Amino acid sequence: MTKPVLIVGGGPAGLAAAHSLATVGKQSIIVEKEDKLGGAPILSGYAKLVPTGEWAKDAIGGMVTRVEGEDAVTILTNTKVTEFGGSPGDFQARLSNGDNAQVEAAILCSGFTHFDSVNKPEWGFGTFQDVVTTTQVEQMISSGQGVRCPSDSRKPKRVAILLCVGSRDRQIGREWCSKICCTVSSNLAMEIREELPDCHVYIYYMDIRTFGLNETKYYWRSQEEFKVKYIKARIAEVTSDGEKLIVKGEDTLVKRPITIPFDLVVHAIGMDPNVDNPEIASTFGVDLQEHGHIDAANCYGAMGQTTRAGVYVAGAAMGPETIDDSIAQGHAAAMAVLSGLKEAIGKTA
């Protein structure tokens, strides 16, 4: 009898991998450390996703429902893998709930950790209540509450969105680009303007990386249709005059200091490596990349392979990634598992 495939993490990548395996009748076990599936889009309450405009609860919630309905998928929430040994086709996993599982392969879909803005104290988060993160704004929108200043629930008249918070910042050891936050921020800016037409929204940027077709759909549309203003700037600090938040910095196009008052300041937070990655690397015996993301041994011929045979990886566990690419990588890793098992059977036949 064949054994199941172990999937670590029930976010978009893990859900896609489990669904792919189930379609060909292959059993899998999703081990998810939180109390529900869905990964960051569900756990952090994202609103409308880019680039489709679908609500996260519908798009990713739909993936959760689909997997929950698959007989071939066993779901274990509030669970982690504590030990993992053996070889491809015959691995043994010990789980934090006390169970043991015999599995043929593993796919690490353990995702990322949101940057904690308290690590950028000069930009006001943790000091001023009305300095928030993009995830908080997503939650304000997805909960139906609308965009408000947390200090007194008023509707903001002026909002600043600061890009690259916890990304492209060597001073705090995060030099990678988080790939999606420019597009997410342009989208949120348009949503704010739609909900609060009298509110002025400014985006402070180093460079704009609304890659591919998102340039038209988000960058240009937000300016031309929604009158969002973009300022190329180096931000020095976010302070308060007692009434308003003050964003101080230098406009790097005209090379002049700028000081502008706002009601709400939003940090476009980046994607850190999953804080669990050192533990995952040691449990599964896989390598990490320079900044702590899980290493993929092969990009082309056998996508999703890690440095350990029989252990695969997909999605934001490998570095900042979009949802659609994480899903594609989840499917690809499932395919790689199946072709790896077929090769192993071929060798022993």
Ligand SMILES: Cc1cc2nc3c(=O)[nH]c(=O)nc-3n(C[C@H](O)[C@H](O)[C@H](O)COP(=O)(O)OP(=O)(O)OC[C@H]3O[C@@H](n4cnc5c(N)ncnc54)[C@H](O)[C@@H]3O)c2cc1C
């Ligand atoms: C503010 C913000 C907004 C975003 N909006 C969009 C958007 O609109 N469109 C888009 O394409 N992308 C967006 N992204 C990116 C998106 O969040 C990721 O692409 C996506 O979540 C990656 O999916 P994943 O399954 O790889 O990882 P995750 O979503 O991080 O899921 C990983 C899962 O693994 C679990 N896990 C972690 N460690 C362990 C462990 N040790 N054991 C067991 N389980 C574990 C986690 O609890 C989680 O459920 C956004 C990112 C940010 C920061």
Ligand code: SF4
């Ligand atoms: S996507 Fe944009 S905001 Fe995010 S790190 Fe890259 S340049 Fe900065």
